[in-house]
Amino acid sequence: MAEFLVQILDFVPEKRPTAAQCLNHPWISAGPKRLTPSISAMENGCANKEEKGEREAVECLAKPMEPQYSGGMVLNPELEHGLNGWTPFGDAKLEHQESENGNKYIVSHGKAHITAIFKTKVGELPVGWVMARQGCWSMLKGDIIIDASSPVELFFQVHKIFHFLILQDSISLQSVTQEEWDSHQDQSIEKRQVKFQVVDSQGLPFENAKISVKQIQQTFPFGNAVSKFILENKAYQELFLSGFKYSVFDNEMKWYSTEKGSGKVNYSESDTMLEFAKENNILVRGHNTLWDDPRYQPSWVKRLPRKDLPLAAKKRMKSIMKQYSGQVFHSDVINENLHFSYYEERMGRNASTTFLQMAHQIDQKAIPFLNNYSTLKPTPAMYLEKIKLIREQGYHGPLGIGLESHFDTPNLPYVRASLDMLASTKLPIWITELDALYLTQLIKEFHTHPAIHDIIMWGSMSTKGCWKMCFTDKNFSNLPTGNALDNIMKVWRHEGFASTTDAYGYFNTSLFHGDYEVEIRHTTTNYSKIRQFGMEPSEKIQEAHFKFHE
Structure with missing residues (x-):
C-alpha cells in the first residue's frame, strides 16, 4: 500500500x-x-x-x-x-x-x-x-x-x-503477501456474534440443551440479469429462483425495446417479466431509462432534429418512470455518462442532472443511479468528478453508484483501492453487471468490501445462449463458472449445524448476516422450541433467550 x-x-x-x-x-x-x-x-x-x-x-x-x-x-x-x-x-x-x-x-x-x-x-x-x-x-x-x-x-x-x-x-x-490479503478478506466477511441462552421455567441455566441452527436467507444480496426467455422456460425459472432474490432485465426496459417507433410505446414484455418477479419475491433494478451512448439510441431518435430531442427524451423519462413507479428499487437514470455524452452534446452540459431531478420527482422510492463501465480499471476519480459536477449543478437528492464490472484479468489490489476511493462519497455502491474470467476472486473482493451493497451478475440466458459469462449450457447443466458460483454461495451460507449449551446455559457462535431458524431441544424433558430470528449488521453481540416451560 x-x-x-x-x-x-x-x-x-x-x-x-x-x-x-x-x-x-x-x-x-x-x-x-x-x-x-x-x-x-x-x-x-x-x-x-x-x-x-x-x-x-x-x-x-x-x-x-x-x-x-x-x-x-x-x-x-x-x-x-x-x-x-x-x-x-x-x-x-x-x-x-x-x-x-x-x-x-x-x-x-x-x-x-x-x-x-x-x-x-x-x-x-x-x-x-x-x-x-x-x-x-x-x-x-x-x-x-x-x-x-x-x-x-x-x-x-x-x-x-x-x-x-x-x-x-x-x-x-x-x-x-497473498496470505495477508486473503486473511483481510476473511476477517471482512459480514458476520455477527450471537449468544444463545437457555433457561428452565425457574430461570435457571439449562445445561446440555441441543441447539440446531439453519440459515433461511442471506442478507447480502446476490442477483443476476434475466431475459424474456425466462418467461417461457421452466428450467430457466427453476435455476434462477433457486439462487437469486435480485434481478435486472437484460434489454426489456431499454428505450429501443419499449418504443421501437415514435409514440409506439409497448411495455408488455417488461410488464410480464416484472409480474413474474413479483410473484416470486424478486426485487428488480430499473435498467435503463436513458443511455448516453449514441450507438444504443432507438433508430428513430437518431433521426430526430436536434431541437426535437429534449422533448422526446423527457417524454421517455416521464413514461417509464411513471410506468414502474414504486415497482423497482433502483433506476439507472442515465447509463454510461462517464464515457459518452449523447444528451449533453445536444441538450447542454447539465442534461444528466436534469434527468436525475425528473426521475426522483416522479418516483421517490427508487434510488436514481449512475451506471458506468471501466470505473474500477482506469481512474475512479472520473466518477467522483461527475458526482461533484451533478451536485454543483443542483441535484442534491439520493444517488447511487453503479459499477458494471466487465473484467478479463482484474488487478484485485487496484480494484480494492478504487472501491476505497469511491466509498469516500458515502453513496450506495452496487456491482450491477458483473462478468469476469476470475469470478471467484472478484466476488470475494466485492463481498468483503464494506462499501458494496450488492452484486448482480450479467449472466442472462436467451435462445442464443448468453453474452459473455455463462453459468450453464443450453440444457441448464452447470459449466465451470456455475460450479464456481455455487461453491462461493456455499462458503457464505450456513448449511445448518448443531451444538449444546454449557453449564451456564450458554452457546456462543458467529453467523453470517441473514435470517435463521433455531430449534432448542432437550432429550430429558422431551421439550423443543423453534424460533426464527434475523442477524442484522452490528458490532454488538446479539442475544437470543429461550425458556423451557416444564
Whole structure:
C-alpha cells in the first residue's frame, strides 16, 4: 500500500499542453509482490482519511497525516533528510522546503491530474489517480501486483495544461503477501456474534440443551440479469429462483425495446417479466431509462432534429418512470455518462442532472443511479468528478453508484483501492453487471468490501445462449463458472449445524448476516422450541433467550 500527500500552491494556465513532468523514486530490487501504495494527494480539495481501518468521509486536511507503516519500503518518507532518495524525472524541477510549522516536503514544479506509476522492466503500471487542488492536502491511494523481479521505480505524473507547484509528503509503500490479503478478506466477511441462552421455567441455566441452527436467507444480496426467455422456460425459472432474490432485465426496459417507433410505446414484455418477479419475491433494478451512448439510441431518435430531442427524451423519462413507479428499487437514470455524452452534446452540459431531478420527482422510492463501465480499471476519480459536477449543478437528492464490472484479468489490489476511493462519497455502491474470467476472486473482493451493497451478475440466458459469462449450457447443466458460483454461495451460507449449551446455559457462535431458524431441544424433558430470528449488521453481540416451560 502506498500513500502520498500532495498540495497545489499556485497555477498559471498555459496556451497549449506540454510534456508531463514527474517525480521519481528508486526502489530496491523485489520479486513478484503485491504492493499497496497509499499516497496522499489533493482529491477535490480534500483528503480521504482512514484510521483504524474505518472509512471516513472525505475531509480537508490542513496538515499532512503521518505516513502509514512509517513509510514501509520508502526511503525518507517524510522528507526529514532533504532530497535523499528522491530525484527529478523528465523536465521536472525538484526542491526541498520547510513550512513555518516545521513540516518538510518536496516541491515539484509541474502540471495537474496526478498519477502514481510503477516503472518495471516489463513496462509502466499505474497505481492510482487523484485530482489535486489548491489549498489543502489530500490522499492518493493505490494497490497493484508487480510480477517482476527487478528494480522498481515509483514516479508521479501530471496530465493537465497548467503549471503549478505540487507539494508531496508522507509517502509510504508496503508489500502485502497473498496470505495477508486473503486473511483481510476473511476477517471482512459480514458476520455477527450471537449468544444463545437457555433457561428452565425457574430461570435457571439449562445445561446440555441441543441447539440446531439453519440459515433461511442471506442478507447480502446476490442477483443476476434475466431475459424474456425466462418467461417461457421452466428450467430457466427453476435455476434462477433457486439462487437469486435480485434481478435486472437484460434489454426489456431499454428505450429501443419499449418504443421501437415514435409514440409506439409497448411495455408488455417488461410488464410480464416484472409480474413474474413479483410473484416470486424478486426485487428488480430499473435498467435503463436513458443511455448516453449514441450507438444504443432507438433508430428513430437518431433521426430526430436536434431541437426535437429534449422533448422526446423527457417524454421517455416521464413514461417509464411513471410506468414502474414504486415497482423497482433502483433506476439507472442515465447509463454510461462517464464515457459518452449523447444528451449533453445536444441538450447542454447539465442534461444528466436534469434527468436525475425528473426521475426522483416522479418516483421517490427508487434510488436514481449512475451506471458506468471501466470505473474500477482506469481512474475512479472520473466518477467522483461527475458526482461533484451533478451536485454543483443542483441535484442534491439520493444517488447511487453503479459499477458494471466487465473484467478479463482484474488487478484485485487496484480494484480494492478504487472501491476505497469511491466509498469516500458515502453513496450506495452496487456491482450491477458483473462478468469476469476470475469470478471467484472478484466476488470475494466485492463481498468483503464494506462499501458494496450488492452484486448482480450479467449472466442472462436467451435462445442464443448468453453474452459473455455463462453459468450453464443450453440444457441448464452447470459449466465451470456455475460450479464456481455455487461453491462461493456455499462458503457464505450456513448449511445448518448443531451444538449444546454449557453449564451456564450458554452457546456462543458467529453467523453470517441473514435470517435463521433455531430449534432448542432437550432429550430429558422431551421439550423443543423453534424460533426464527434475523442477524442484522452490528458490532454488538446479539442475544437470543429461550425458556423451557416444564
